[in-house]
Amino acid sequence: MGLADFLFNRRKHKNNNKITAEELFQQENISKKYYKSLDKNIKQIQELFEHSFDFTVDKIKLGDTDACVCYLGTMLSKDTLTNKVLNSLHPQNDHPKPKDINSIRDNYFPTVSYEYADTFHTVVWNVLNGYAVIMVDGQGKALSLEIGNIEKRAITEPSTQTIIRGPKEAFTEDINTNISLIRKRIRNPHLKFESFYVGRDTKTHLVIGYMSTITNADILEEVKKRIEKIDIGGVLDSGNIEELISDKSFTPFPLIFNTERPDSICGHIMEGKVALILDGSPFVLTVPSVLTDFFESSEDYYQPFLMSSFVRLIRYMSFMIALVLPSLYVALSTFHQELMPTQLLLSIQAQREGVPFPAVIEIFVMELTFEIMREAGVRMPRAVGQTVSIVGALVIGQAAVEAGLVSNVLVIIVAFTAIASFVSPIYNFSISTRLLRFILILFSAIFGLYGVLLFLIVMVIHLVSLRSFGVPYLAAVAPFNIKEQDDIFVRFPIWANRKRPSYLYPESPMKKKGKNIPSPPPARGGGK
Amino acid sequence: MSKKLVENISLWQLAVLMFTFEIGSVAVVGVGTDTKQDAWIAVGVATVLGAGLVWFYVYLLKQLPGRNLFEMITFCFGKWLGKIIGLLYVYYFLYISARVLRDFCELITSVIFENTPIEVISITMVGICAYMLYLGLEVFGRTGEVFIPYVFTFIILIGLAILFSGEFQMKNLLPILGDGLGPILKHVFPRLLTFPFGELVTFMVIIPYVSHFAKAAKVSVFTVLISGFIIIYGTVIEIASLGARQMERTVFPLLSAAREISLLEFIERVDLVIVFVVMFGIITKVSVFLFGGLKGLEHIMNIPYRYLVFPVSMIIGYIAIQISANNAEHIEEGIRFIPLYMHIPFQIIIPILMAPLLIWKVKKQKRRSDANGSR
Amino acid sequence: MLKNRMIRVVTFTFTMIFSGLLLMIALIDMFIWQQSFYQCVSKLFALDEGANEGYVIATAAAGFIYSIASDYRIRKKKRSQQS
Numbered sequence: 001m002g003l004a005d006f007l008f009n010r011r012k013h014k015n016n017n018k019i020t021a022e023e024l025f026q027q028e029n030i031s032k033k034y035y036k037s038l039d040k041n042i043k044q045i046q047e048l049f050e051h052s053f054d055f056t057v058d059k060i061k062l063g064d065t066d067a068c069v070c071y072l073g074t075m076l077s078k079d080t081l082t083n084k085v086l087n088s089l090h091p092q093n094d095h096p097k098p099k100d101i102n103s104i105r106d107n108y109f110p111t112v113s114y115e116y117a118d119t120f121h122t123v124v125w126n127v128l129n130g131y132a133v134i135m136v137d138g139q140g141k142a143l144s145l146e147i148g149n150i151e152k153r154a155i156t157e158p159s160t161q162t163i164i165r166g167p168k169e170a171f172t173e174d175i176n177t178n179i180s181l182i183r184k185r186i187r188n189p190h191l192k193f194e195s196f197y198v199g200r201d202t203k204t205h206l207v208i209g210y211m212s213t214i215t216n217a218d219i220l221e222e223v224k225k226r227i228e229k230i231d232i233g234g235v236l237d238s239g240n241i242e243e244l245i246s247d248k249s250f251t252p253f254p255l256i257f258n259t260e261r262p263d264s265i266c267g268h269i270m271e272g273k274v275a276l277i278l279d280g281s282p283f284v285l286t287v288p289s290v291l292t293d294f295f296e297s298s299e300d301y302y303q304p305f306l307m308s309s310f311v312r313l314i315r316y317m318s319f320m321i322a323l324v325l326p327s328l329y330v331a332l333s334t335f336h337q338e339l340m341p342t343q344l345l346l347s348i349q350a351q352r353e354g355v356p357f358p359a360v361i362e363i364f365v366m367e368l369t370f371e372i373m374r375e376a377g378v379r380m381p382r383a384v385g386q387t388v389s390i391v392g393a394l395v396i397g398q399a400a401v402e403a404g405l406v407s408n409v410l411v412i413i414v415a416f417t418a419i420a421s422f423v424s425p426i427y428n429f430s431i432s433t434r435l436l437r438f439i440l441i442l443f444s445a446i447f448g449l450y451g452v453l454l455f456l457i458v459m460v461i462h463l464v465s466l467r468s469f470g471v472p473y474l475a476a477v478a479p480f481n482i483k484e485q486d487d488i489f490v491r492f493p494i495w496a497n498r499k500r501p502s503y504l505y506p507e508s509p510m511k512k513k514g515k516n517i518p519s520p521p522p523a524r525g526g527g528k
Numbered sequence: 529m530s531k532k533l534v535e536n537i538s539l540w541q542l543a544v545l546m547f548t549f550e551i552g553s554v555a556v557v558g559v560g561t562d563t564k565q566d567a568w569i570a571v572g573v574a575t576v577l578g579a580g581l582v583w584f585y586v587y588l589l590k591q592l593p594g595r596n597l598f599e600m601i602t603f604c605f606g607k608w609l610g611k612i613i614g615l616l617y618v619y620y621f622l623y624i625s626a627r628v629l630r631d632f633c634e635l636i637t638s639v640i641f642e643n644t645p646i647e648v649i650s651i652t653m654v655g656i657c658a659y660m661l662y663l664g665l666e667v668f669g670r671t672g673e674v675f676i677p678y679v680f681t682f683i684i685l686i687g688l689a690i691l692f693s694g695e696f697q698m699k700n701l702l703p704i705l706g707d708g709l710g711p712i713l714k715h716v717f718p719r720l721l722t723f724p725f726g727e728l729v730t731f732m733v734i735i736p737y738v739s740h741f742a743k744a745a746k747v748s749v750f751t752v753l754i755s756g757f758i759i760i761y762g763t764v765i766e767i768a769s770l771g772a773r774q775m776e777r778t779v780f781p782l783l784s785a786a787r788e789i790s791l792l793e794f795i796e797r798v799d800l801v802i803v804f805v806v807m808f809g810i811i812t813k814v815s816v817f818l819f820g821g822l823k824g825l826e827h828i829m830n831i832p833y834r835y836l837v838f839p840v841s842m843i844i845g846y847i848a849i850q851i852s853a854n855n856a857e858h859i860e861e862g863i864r865f866i867p868l869y870m871h872i873p874f875q876i877i878i879p880i881l882m883a884p885l886l887i888w889k890v891k892k893q894k895r896r897s898d899a900n901g902s903r
Numbered sequence: 904m905l906k907n908r909m910i911r912v913v914t915f916t917f918t919m920i921f922s923g924l925l926l927m928i929a930l931i932d933m934f935i936w937q938q939s940f941y942q943c944v945s946k947l948f949a950l951d952e953g954a955n956e957g958y959v960i961a962t963a964a965a966g967f968i969y970s971i972a973s974d975y976r977i978r979k980k981k982r983s984q985q986s
Contacts, residue, residue, distance in 0.1 A: 335641070339797045447648075449800055450641050453807055454652055457671075458659065464670035465663040478670035480540055619923055626924070647958040829916050835973050839917045842966030846959045847924050850947055852932075865935055 025121045034120045038066050038137035044120060045070060045127075055127075060089055062104060066137040075130035076147035084112050085132050085145055101139045109145060117142045152177065158260050160427055163299040170260045175205055175279040181262040182209060182277075186269065190214075196227050198241070202234040205279035206241065214272045216505040222469055223274050223287060238281040245287075247467050252432040255468040257289035259426065264298040272506035288469035288504065292476065292488050295319070297425035300491055309490035315423050316489065322421035322433045326363050327444035327452050329413050333359045335448035351407040360445040362406050366414045367438065369396055374418075475503035536739040541669030543751040544676045546731065549816055550755035551683070551762070552809020554724050555802070556631050557859075558781035559759065563715045564772040565701050568763045570712045570720055575756025577716065578725025579749045581875075585732050586745040588883060591890050593741055597732035597820075598827040604885045611828050613878065618824040620874045621730060622844060625817030627862065629653060629848040632810040634855045635780050640799055650848045653807075657815040658841035661822065662834060665737055668815060675808045682805050683758060686786055686798065687765045695769045695788040719863070722871035724759065725752065729875045730820040779855070782806075818844065913977070917970040921963070 025032075030048065035041050042057060049055035054074040060067050069085065088108045105114055115131070117123045118141040123133050126144040134143045155177065158170035171178045179193055190213045196206045206227065210220060226245040235241060238258060246255040259265060260282045265275050268286040276285040295315045300308035332340055333348060340348070355362060373392045380388060397415075400406045417437070421430045436459065443451035466473035476484035484501060486492040495517055500506040537545075563570045592600055597617065602610035629650060637646045660668050690696055705712075731748070738744050766781040769788050778784040786802050818841060825840070826833040852858040929943040936943075 335643070336800075339800060341796060447644065447652075448641060450636065450644065450649070450803075453804055454656065457656055457675075457808070457811065460674050461656070461660050461663065461667060461671050464674060465667045472670070474670065474674065478673035479538060480673045618920075619927060622920065623924060623927055645955040645958065647955045651958060651962050825916055825920075829912055831912055831977070835913050835977065836916060836970075839913060839966040839970040839973075840920055842962045842969070843917070843921050843924065846921075846963040846966075847928070849956065849959045850925070851928055853946070861931060861935055865931055869934075 025124065030121060030124060032119050032121055034118060034123065034141065036138055036140060038068065038135055041120070041123075041135050041142075042068055042070075045123065048124060049127075058086075062089070062108075062136065067134060069132055069134050070127060071132040071147070072127055072130065075128070075150060076132065077149035080147050080149050081132055084147065085109065085134075101136055101141060101143055104134070104136065105143055109143075113146045115144045115146070117144050155181070161259060161261055161264075161297070161425060163261075163297065163302075166299050166302045167261075167263045169262055171262060171265075171277075171282040171284055173280050173282055175207060175277055178262075178277050178282075178284065179207060179209070182266060182269070182275070185262060185266045186211075191269070194224075198227065198230045198232070199235040200231070200233050202236070204235045206235075207277045207279075209269060209275040209277060211269055211272070214270065214500065214506050214508055215274060216272060216507060219272075219288060219469055219471075219504070220274060223276075227276075235278065236280065238276065238278040238283045238285050241276060241278055242285055247469065251462065251466060252435045253291070253463065253466065253473070254294065254426070254428040254432065255289065255466065255473065257286045257293050257426065258283045258428065259286075260284070261298055267298060267301070268293075271500050272504040288471040290468065290471060290475045290503065291463065291473050294424060294426045294429040301494065305491050305493045312489060312491065315425075318420035318423040319429075319433060322417050322423075322430070323437060324440065324452060324456070325413055325417050325420070326367060326437060327440040328449075329410070330359050330363055330441055331444040331449045331452055334445070339449075348407075348409050351409055354404040355407050356405070359410075360441065362410055363414070363441060364438075366400075366406055366410060367417075367441070370414055370418050371434070471503050476501065479503075535665045536737055537665055537669035537734070539738060539740050539743055539747045541673060542731075542735065542738050542744065543747050544672040545669060545734070545812060545816065546728065546748060546751040547755045547758075548672055548676065548679060548809050548812040549728070549731075550724050550752070551679070551758055552806065552811075552813040553628055553631060554759050555683075555762065555782050555806045555809055556635050556780060558766060558775070558778075559720060559724060559763065562719075562776075563712050564707075564776070565703070565767055566705060566707070566712055567767060567772075567775075568701075568760045569705065570715050571756065571760050571763050573712065574716045574720035574725060575753060575759070577721050578728070578756065579752045581721070581726060582728050582731075582748050582752050583745060584883075585729060585879065586735060586748055588879060588886060589732060589735055590741075590745070591886050594736055596734075596736045596823060596827075597729075598824045600732075600886065601882070602827070604882050604889060614824050614828050617874060618821045618828070620870060621817045621821040621824065622840070623847070623870070624727070624866075625814045625821065626844050626847040626851055627858075627866070628810060628813045628817065629844060630851050630858055632806065633848060634858065635783070635806065636803070638855065639780060639783060640803055647849055651845045653811065653814065654841045654845040654848070656811055657818055658837050660811070661815055661819055661841075662837045665734070665819070668819070672812060679805050679808055682801050683762065686782075686789070686801070687761060689789045689791055689798070690765055690769050690785060693789050693791060695785075696765070697768055697771075700768045700771045701764070718867045718872055722867045722875055725756075726871055726875035728752070729879070730816050733820040733823045734816065779859075814844070911974050913970040913974045914967075917967055921967075 031044065035044075042059075046055075046057060052072070054072050055070070056073055057068050057070045060069060069089070071081065101116070115122075115126065117126055117133065123135070123142050123144070126133055130146075130148050130150060131144040132147050134145065136143075152174045153172050155169050155172055157168045169181060171181060183191065188211070190211050191209065192212050193207050193209045196208070197203050198206050208223060208227070223245075230241070230244050232240070232244060242254075242256045242258065243249065248255065257268070265284050265286060269275055273286045273288065276287065278284075295312060300312060303311075333352070337345055337349075352359075357365070370392075373388055373396070377385065377388045397411055401408050401411055421433050421437075424430045424433070440452065440455050443455045445451075447454060464472070464474050464478050472479060475481075476488050481502060483499065484503070486497050487501075491497075495515060498511050498513075498515070500509055500511055502509065559567065559571060588600065589595075592603060595603065598610075598614045601614050601617070604610070605613055632653065633646045633649045636649050637644060641649075660671060728748075735741075735744050735748065762782060766775055766785045769785045770778065770781060774784070775781050783799065783802050786798050789798055790796050822833040822836055822840060825836055829836075852861060925944075925947060929940065929947060932938060932943040932946070933940055938946075
């Protein structure tokens with residue numbers, strides 16, 4: 001009912017691409033009418049903002065008409081307010097007598113950006129967004145002046161996805177800054193940003209960015225449809241959005257890509273994906289995403305292609321290591337000793353001799369310990385952070401071995417696995433690896449190597465059944481496409497990469513036409 | 529009532545499935561062991577014949593584009609007789625899938641994982657197949673695509689590893705055609721033709737869902753030739769490393785051959801690799817047969833096959849154990865009964881009987897629709 | 904003809920396939936080992952000492968229960984469609 005109207009009305013305004021305050025406050029018990037009488041309006045708004053210390057109504061006189069300025073003192077910069085608005089309203093300024101609201105704006109605030117509010121909803125919405133609203137007695141609409149300029153965090157280096165070579169900017173919590181970071185990189189009128197508001201209570205600003213000439217229209221339509229379906233009280237981070245719009249929740253694998261690097265987002269937009277930017281979150285999402293996206297860092301494109309191909313293969317390898325190494329150890333040391341080369345077997349067994357636990361328990365305890373230390377390391381206050389490393393490395397690692405509780409080989413395996421699991425450039429993905437690792441250890445403890453194979457096959461079946469916004473999650477590998485292989489496991493030189501990924505069905509599939517292979521100039525004067 | 533599946537698989541996926549299907553079982557039990565050192569020649573002959581057989585199957589499918597084996601049978605034999613023949617096919621497919629599953633269970637329990645109960649392996653394997661088929665034909669095709677590079681490279685690498693280990697003795701292949709062509713031909717028909725190649729009759733259920741149906745014939749014949757080539761490769765390796773005598777005695781020749789590998793004194797037991805190849809091959813094979821049976825049931829019972837996936841596959845898990853008391857009995861049945869009384873009627877006789885009926889009926893239908901169109 | 908029996912179709916299919924395949928195994932055993940029909944059937948249902956046949960029997964039973972459950976589901980779906 002309420003939601004249906006909400007969606008229906010949203011559709012009606014689709015073309016002008018602007019959400020009006022009416023739609024946002026529809027379900028709430030706020031009266032819509034803006035009165036001509038100033039007193040009624042003041043009463044109305046003061047009732048609404050009751051018990052908010054930062055809400056101010058300044059009563060003033062414009063000539064001989066009553067008027068008032070109302071604003072939320074915490075949502076705008078007081079300096080700007082004084083300079084731009086309050087000063088020019090000062091009675092000493094001898095402006096001609098105002099006739100209507102238009103002439104008031106012309107005379108008093110010719111340089112401030114503004115908006116007229118003809119409903120009470122709009123007034124409230126503008127106040128909430130940091131406008132100073134001037135209401136004049138006897139006028140049918142109010143004048144909202146944009147002040148803005150509240151404090152925000154400066155653009156810093158990315159803290160979760162660091163690279164060596166390449167741009168060092170990261171997104172911040174402010175949506176306008178984030179959009180400008182993208183616009184700065186793609187100067188193209190076809191780069192569109194459409195705005196949505198999500199969350200019944202928080203009314204958070206969500207912007208989708210895409211290239212209208214590249215992105216497939218069906219995918220775009222699907223994204224909009226899913227955003228409009230969102231029905232939730234509050235949205236605080238793009239992680240909430242991710243869970244609400246992804247194709248399937250019951251999977252350990254992330255179906256939506258997130259990053260705080262503007263260059264990486266731009267790369268995705270240029271391939272034909274849609275970016276979702278949420279106000280208040282430095283992590284921007286792109287859809288649709290495929291598995292291989294999570295193994296690509298934007299730095300791959302800034303380093304020589306041979307090097308980045310090698311690094312990419314290392315990433316895939318370390319994914320496999322992080323997944324199966326502990327369980328292989330369990331399976332080989334408990335069930336299939338005969339499969340190990342004799343020398344290796346002897347040295348492993350010699351070390352395990354004094355260990356009182358079976359290999360499963362041993363590795364489970366150590367992996368769990370590592371997870372606890374990792375979690376503690378993340379949550380701990382910075383000042384005591386060093387303690388974790390000392391306690392972890394010395395006490396738990398060395399002491400456990402010396403006390404004969406675990407074997408040396410096992411510590412090596414746990415440590416190597418841990419490091420390998422952090423190689424994926426996107427943190428989300430390493431979470432799924434860690435989760436699956438524990439299940440895999442259990443399987444190998446029950447069924448041995450057969451269990452490992454069993455689990456891997458089930459995992460692959462699960463992976464190929466996944467879809468992200470209609471695109472198969474393993475696209476370019478399964479369904480296999482030979483033409484896409486120039487940017488999957490290895491990266492071909494950038495001049496050879498002429499096509500956008502075909503699994504995204506881009507409107508314009510070619511990035512460029514010619515092949516401009518760099519080559520030395522023809523030798524001068526040599527041959528005649 | 530039953531919803532039509534709109535799922536499609538690509539030509540490449542079809543080829544992948546056919547390839548793994550072909551080499552799956554062969555990698556477990558080995559073929560042509562009766563013909564001793566000439567086994568590879570027998571396989572070669574069977575490959576060529578098998579390619580012809582597959583071409584014939586696709587030719588039949590081309591008469592009625594978009595209809596699978598069961599719909600074709602109903603079209604040819606009428607509603608009631610068609611349903612009965614279709615049901616016989618369903619039993620045949622399900623029985624063979626249980627047999628294939630048993631092959632694998634025997635391999636696993638007798639050679640590698642001696643301590644695992646055979647029942648557990650049967651249940652888990654059939655569980656995987658059920659899960660995959662429940663997710664649909666598309667997922668099946670894609671899973672094949674993910675694993676095919678490993679399957680292919682592992683098979684090639686095993687051969688090379690045996691070669692470099694110095695276990696490859698050409699003299700084991702001699703004398704070529706020592707006993708003449710007679711025994712080879714006798715072995716090719718019925719056993720070799722029906723066992724890896726004739727079983728492709730199941731693909732008559734899958735090929736109609738290929739997206740570029742027009743090219744299906746070419747691709748399937750080509751795939752059969754390629755997989756025949758790989759089987760020959762495997763057979764040559766087995767003969768050359770084990771010798772004809774020993775090969776006759778071992779139950780799982782490829783595995784025995786792989787145990788000869790010893791490289792750098794480090795890579796010694798590559799059993800796991802073989803098991804992986806075999807496991808995936810078996811999963812494909814069981815799933816293809818299971819899919820054939822389920823599609824048949826869907827057609828006969830008129831309900832979407834997804835409802836039947838779990839119940840029927842659990843039956844398969846049970847039957848695979850009950851099918852015979854022990855491995856010897858299982859193999860005996862496979863040699864004496866199955867090729868003659870099951871493979872030949874279902875793979876060759878019924879399709880051949882169906883061919884003239886089908887062509888005649890299609891012509892009649894076309895004439896009628898032409899007459900309708902001109903009016 | 905199946906329309907009136909439609910509501911139990913999965914269970915029906917299950918029993919049909921199950922008994923059909925068992926019969927087939929018994930017949931093949933009869934043919935190969937030249938035993939009587941009774942001998943073969945009793946061999947099928949005999950539980951070997953020490954074997955874990957309980958597992959597969961349990962799975963088959965689970966399949967049977969699943970088929971009853973899915974029949975129930977189909978019927979419920981159909982009823983909700985009609986109303």
